[in-house]
Amino acid sequence: MDLIALLGLIIGIGAIIAGNIVEGGTTAHLAQAAAAIIVFGGTTGATILSFPFKDIVNAFLGLKFIFFSRNLNFDETVETILDLLVVARKRGLLALQEEIGRIDDPFLKRGITYVVDGLSPGIIKESLYQEISAYEDTIKRAARVYDSAGGFAPTIGIIGAILGLIHVLKNVADPSKIGIGIATAFVATIYGVGSANLIFIPMAKRITNKLEDEILLMELMVEGILGIEAGINPYFLRAKLEAFIKERQKERI
DSSP: OOHHHHHHHHHHHHHHHHHHHHTTOOHHHHOOHHHHIIIIIHHHHHHHHHSOHHHHHHHHHTTHHHHSOOOOOHHHHHHHHHHHHHHHHHHOGGGGGGTGGGOOOHHHHHHHHHHHTTOOHHHHHHHHHHHHHHHHHHHHHHHHHHHHHHHHHHHHHHHHHHHHHHHHHHTTTOHHHHHHHHHHHHHHHHHHHHHIIIIIHHHHHHHHHHHHHHHHHHHHHHHHHHHHHHTOOHHHHHHHHHHHHHHHHHHHO
16 A cells, blocks of 8 residues: 555645644534535536546546555566566577566566567557557546546535525524534535645546556566567666666656
């Protein structure tokens, strides 16, 4: 589990609650069922209406990028590729068939399978990059779901605030109901703005950032697979892969 993501979420929400307590409020002041129903229900409905069902499902599956994403070890991947290259240079490309079962990453395993099957470098590269493109598009669409939810939530919060004020104006003659209406109005705004800026938009950003790392690793694998197919010198391939990582990271910066 990615504890950094969980820590960020706790700090963000905890800061709002702590600030409210410091100002003399209580957590009960922030717990308004009506406001929660309006904001989160309305945001969910608007988001579902905006995207195909498949994207909504992918958005839920995309949560693994935030809390349960795999550990991306570039150095370990480079070493794995070089080990495969040594086997191929010593015993031939067909010897890689015995190594496929020991490869953990499914993308790298697929690429090595293409090499063993004797596909041309052009076809291998095109096939793998098509897979990368499809994967990237799927995850980015999932991130856009959360980003859109972050755009809807503040507006729905304003709607909740207006409904609360309407409730206040309808009960001006009954002072006991004025406080409830005002509380609902302001808490709905907090729910809308807070959820957008502390949850939905950061979730979209984190998914996108982690996707960039995964894409970089997959592109690194493609370069390594093509190097194995070409049978180039291991020292040259190591230098090439390390330079590839540095160049791509520099581009991101």
